Amino acid sequence: MRFSRPLAATLLAAGMLAAGAMPAAAAGVSGAGMSLAWGIPFAGLLLSIALMPLVAGHLWHHHYGKIAAGWAVLLVLPFAIVFGPQVAASEVWHIILQEYIPFIALLLALYVTGGGVLLKGTLVGTPAANTALLAFGTVIASVMGTTGASMLLIRPVLRANAFRKRKTHTFVFFIFLVSNIGGSLTPLGDPPLYLGFLKGVSFFWTTTHMFWEFMVCAVILLAIYYVLDSIAWAREKPVVPGTGAKEPLRVEGLVNLALIGAVVVMVLVQGYWRPGNAYLLGETIGLERLVGIAVFVAIAWLSMRLTTPELREANGFAWGAILEVAKLFAAIFVTMAPVLAILRAGMEGAAAPLVAMTTDAAGQPIPWVYFWLTGTLSSFLDNAPTYLVFFNLAGGDPGYLMTQGALTLAAISCGAVFMGANSYIGNAPNFMVKAIVEENGERMPSFFGYVGWAVVFLIPLFILVTLIFF
Template sequence: MVAPFALMLGAIAILPLIPATEHWWESNASRFAVASALAILTLAYYGVMHEAPVEGHWPAHHVVEASESGLNLDTVGAMVANALFAEYVPFIVLLFSLYTISGGIRIEGDLQANPMTNAIFMAAGGILASFIGTTGAAMLLIRPLLETNQERKHVVHTVVFFIFIVCNCGGCLLPIGDPPLFLGYLRGVDFFWTLQLWQPWLMCNGILLVLYLLVDELFYYRRETEADITRDIHHIRHLKYSGVLVNLPLLLGVVAAVAFLDPSKALPGTDWHPWMYLREIVQIGLVGASLWLGSKAVREANGFNYHAILEVAALFVGIFICMQPALQILNEQGPKLGIDGPLAFYWITGGLSSVLDNAPTYVVFFETAKTLSQVPGDAVVAGVSESRLVGIALGAVFMGAMTYIGNGPNFMVKAIAEKSGVKMPSFFGYMLYSCCFLLPVLALVGWRMVG
C-alpha cells in the first residue's frame, strides 16, 4: 500500500515532463483528481483490508481497533484525521498565509545588473527565506531581480543560483522557512530548535554567493556587450517599496502565531494551552487584514493570483493521506533499514528530496529515525537523536534545490522567469547546473557540518 504514495510522487515528477500530459497536468483540477483518486485508494485499503490497530493523533492520541465486521470506518476516520486535521490544515494555512500576505508587498526598480547587485538580492532573499518562507521570499524578490537584469543577455545562471539560495538553502533557520521543517514542528520539534542550524546555513549560502560572484564576474558578465552594459546603466531606477507598512507587521504576526499558539504547549509564562486551531484562525485573520487594508494595485502589479498555492493544496491532499501506510511501515521496520549515522540520513533524505518533494521525504525519515536507538550522549528532539535530526533537516532543505521538483518555489520561479523572457534550462539542463555548482557545496557542508 505504499504504491499510491509512490505513484503520487511519481506523477509530480514525471507528468510535467511528458508532452502528452504536460498541459493537462497544468490544471489544478487535474492535479486534484489524481491526488483524490490515490487518496481514496489508500483509504479503501484501511476501510476494508487493514486488520491491525492504528494510532490516532487528532484531537488527542488514541488507538483504534479493527472492526470485526470487516468495514473499518473508525480506522478510516483516524487516518483522515491524522493526515488532514492534524497536519494538512496547519501546513496549508501557514503556506497560504505567507504566500498571500507577501503578495501584497512589491519591490520594483532597475539597479545596475552587475555581479554584486545580484548577489545582494540573493543574500537578502536567503535571510528573508527563513522568516517569511522560501515561497514568500522568492515571490517578493524574483520580479525585481529580473527587472534589474532585463538589459543583460546572460541571466539563466542568475535565476538558477536564486533558486539554490532563496527557494531552498536560505530557509532552514525557522520552521516557517521551508515546508519540511514545519512538518517537523508539527511533530514536536521546538520552534526555535532550527536556529542552531545557523552555521551550516551560513556556510552553504556563503559559499554559493561567493561561487556566484566568481562565475558571473569571470564567465558571464564579461560576455555582455558594451551596448547592453551602457543601456543598463542608463536605465537605472532606484528601488521602490509598496505595501510594506501594512504587510510586514502581518508577516511578523504569522511568525508569532506559529511560535506561540501551539495547542500542544502552554503559552510561555502561563499554564494556558491555546485552543485547537486558534493558531490557524489568527493566521487567516491576518490574511484577511492584508487583503482588506492592502493595496489592490500592488497585487495587480505583482501579477498575484492563487494558482500556485492551489497547486500545493491540491497535491498535498493526496500526499498527506497516501503517505500514512509508508509512515506505519517505517515506524515498524525502520531499525532494519540500516540507516544509522547523521551523514547517512543527510544523504538519503537529501537524495530523495532531490527527485521527490522534500516535505514528505523529511517526514518519512523523521519517523524512521524515531524508531532507532538513541545515539549515546546525544540530545533527543521530538524522539529523534539530535545529530540525526540535523542530517535529516539539512538534507531535506538544501537538496530540495537539486531539481525543479524538489521544492514548490523552484517551478514557480522558473515559470515567472520564462514569462519574463528568460529561456530557462530543461529539467536535466537544470540538473547540470546543480550537479556542477550545488552538489560539491552540499558535499562539503555534509562533511564539515553533519559527518
C-alpha cells in the same frame, strides 16, 4: 479567490468521506504490513509532474489538477477496498485536516502578503546586485521563513532582470539559497526545523549547531553564482535600460511587511500555546492549529483589502501560482502518505534495508548516513515529515539528541533543509517560485532539468559538507 474545479472537487470528496467516517476516528493504518506497491500512485504523480510538461505540455497545463486528482483516486480506491471505506475516509480526512489545510493556509498568507510588497526604484540585475539580493534573501529566510523570503523577493528579482536574456541560473540559485539553505538557522526558517522545535528542540539549537554548515553552503553557492552571472553578463553584453538619474529604492505596501510579521508571530505562538483540542468529524486537532488557520486566512483577507489593486498589478501578482501549488500538493500529500507510513515502520516495514543503514554493527548511529538518507528522501517527499521520521528513528528524545546525539540531529536537520533544494517538490517554495517565474513569462528548467542543476552544483557541495562535518 475562487477554487478551481479539480481542487474543489477533491476537498468536497474528502469532506464527504470524512462525514461518513465520523465513528471511525483516525484509524492510523500501520506501515509495517504495507507493500512498496502502495507507493506507485506517488511515483506516478512525480513522473507526471516531471514528464508530462515535456511530452504532453498542452494536456498537462490545461488538466494537471485532474491528472493529480486521478493519481490520488488510484491510491484511495484500492486503499478503501483493502482496509475498508471508513478507514480510508479517516486517513484522507487526517491528511487534509492535520497536514494539508494548515500547510496551504500558511502558504496562502505568505503568498498574498509577499505579493503586496513592492520594491520600487532603480534596481538593475547586474552580477553584483543579483548576488546581493540572493545573499539578503538567504539571511532573512531564517527570520521570516523560506516561503516568506521567497514570496517577498522573487518579484523584485524578476523585475531587476527583465532586460536580460540569460537569467535562468538566477532563478535556480534563488531556489537553492533563498527557498532552502537560507532557512537553516531557526525553527521559523523551514518546516522540518519547526517540527523539531515542537518536539522539544530548543529555539536556538539550530543557530549554534548548523551555523558553519549554513555558512559553507551559502558562501560557496553565492560565489559560484557570482561567477556564473558574471560570465553570462559578459557573453550577453546587455543594454541596461534607462539612462536618466537613478531612482532611489523604496518599499510600498509596508502594511504587508507588518502582516508578514504577524504570520511569523503566529507560527511561533503555535509552538508555545497549548489551549486544548477540538474534535472535528472524528479527528482530534489542537485548538492552536485551528486558530492559526483562521489567523492565516484572516491575514490574507486583510492584505487583499489593505493593498491597492494598482500596487498588486505593478508587482505582477496573480493567483495562478498558488492555485497550482494547492492542486498538486493536495495530491502529493495524499499519495505520499503510504510511503511515509512504511518509513515510520522502521525495521518492521518494507523499507527496512534503508533503515538498517543508519546504524553500525555496534548499534551506534552513523551521522553521514542520516544526512544522506534524510536528504535524499526530502528531495522527493515533503521534507517536514521526512525529518520527523528520522528524528524518531534516531530515538526521538530531544534532550539526548541535542547533547550526546547532536551530530546525528545536525545531520538530520541539514539533510532535510539543504536537500529540499534537490527537486521542485522537495520544499513548497521551490514549486511556488517556479510557478511565479513561469507566470511572468520566463523559462524555468523542466523537472529533470532542474534536478540536473542540483546534481551539478548541490551534490558536490553536499559531499564536501559530509567530509567536513559528518
